[in-house]
Amino acid sequence: NAGVTQTPKFRVLKTGQSMTLLCAQDMNHEYMYWYRQDPGMGLRLIHYSVGEGTTAKGEVPDGYNVSRLKKQNFLLGLESAAPSQTSVYFCASSLLAGGRDTQYFGPGTRLTVL
Amino acid sequence: SQQGEEDPQALSIQEGENATMNCSYKTSINNLQWYRQNSGRGLVHLILIRSNEREKHSGRLRVTLDTSKKSSSLLITASRAADTASYFCAYGRVSGTASKLTFGTGTRLQVTL
Numbered sequence: 682n683a684g685v686t687q688t689p690k691f692r693v694l695k696t697g698q699s700m701t702l703l704c705a706q707d708m709n710h711e712y713m714y715w716y717r718q719d720p721g722m723g724l725r726l727i728h729y730s731v732g733e734g735t736t737a738k739g740e741v742p743d744g745y746n747v748s749r750l751k752k753q754n755f756l757l758g759l760e761s762a763a764p765s766q767t768s769v770y771f772c773a774s775s776l777l778a779g780g781r782d783t784q785y786f787g788p789g790t791r792l793t794v795l
Numbered sequence: 796s797q798q799g800e801e802d803p804q805a806l807s808i809q810e811g812e813n814a815t816m817n818c819s820y821k822t823s824i825n826n827l828q829w830y831r832q833n834s835g836r837g838l839v840h841l842i843l844i845r846s847n848e849r850e851k852h853s854g855r856l857r858v859t860l861d862t863s864k865k866s867s868s869l870l871i872t873a874s875r876a877a878d879t880a881s882y883f884c885a886y887g888r889v890s891g892t893a894s895k896l897t898f899g900t901g902t903r904l905q906v907t908l
Binding site: 685716721722723724725726729739771773778779780781782783784785786787788789 | 799825826828830835836837838839840843883885887888889894895896897898899900901
């Protein structure tokens with residue numbers, strides 16, 4: 682039982698490049714989330730999904746897109762990376778809705794945009 | 796911002812001492828949770844306390860919740876070097892069909908030998 686896994690662990694991009702972060706969970710959770718963590722800011726919700734085929738905007742969605750084609754996977758895309766997107770990105774999942782339940786986190790992806 | 800605020804931002808204690816961290820929030824909540832994050836790792840859930848509960852224990856952890864003051868505290872008793880980490884509170888809100896967890900800014904705990 683791997684829990685929540687994220688790929689890749691580290692990435693360096695140049696401004697304007699694109700990339701996709703992959704999150705996978707093996708707990709059969711309905712709800713999945715993408716957060717970014719910046720120094721002194723805690724975690725901020727980017728996008729989330731309440732089930733396969735659904736996505737919704739969180740607190741800081743601009744510059745990101747997501748897809749949930751399969752229940753176990755949640756992809757985060759950056760179409761045209763900017764230095765302001767340098768951050769650590771965490772994926773999480775939960776059995777019940779986000780505000781009602783424990784969330785299980787992946788190990789994070791450290792992204793640097795030059 | 797709706798983020799929770801934690802106090803202190805940083806705390807340094809010696810092994811064996813107790814550590815207390817506080818969290819304040821601004822809205823009505825469904826529950827309040829505490830997470831730990833070791834350096835360079837993901838967050839790990841520690842404890843969840845529901846809005847109708849006032850105190851909860853788990854091993855060396857004690858959490859209190861005062862909904863009238865919109866605040867919570869996390870007490871770690873008899874701290875160990877392995878408790879060195881950042882600790883985050885997160886409160887769950889349910890509004891209409893939306894249900895979200897909002898995280899605080901964290902407390903960095905350093906436990907020295």
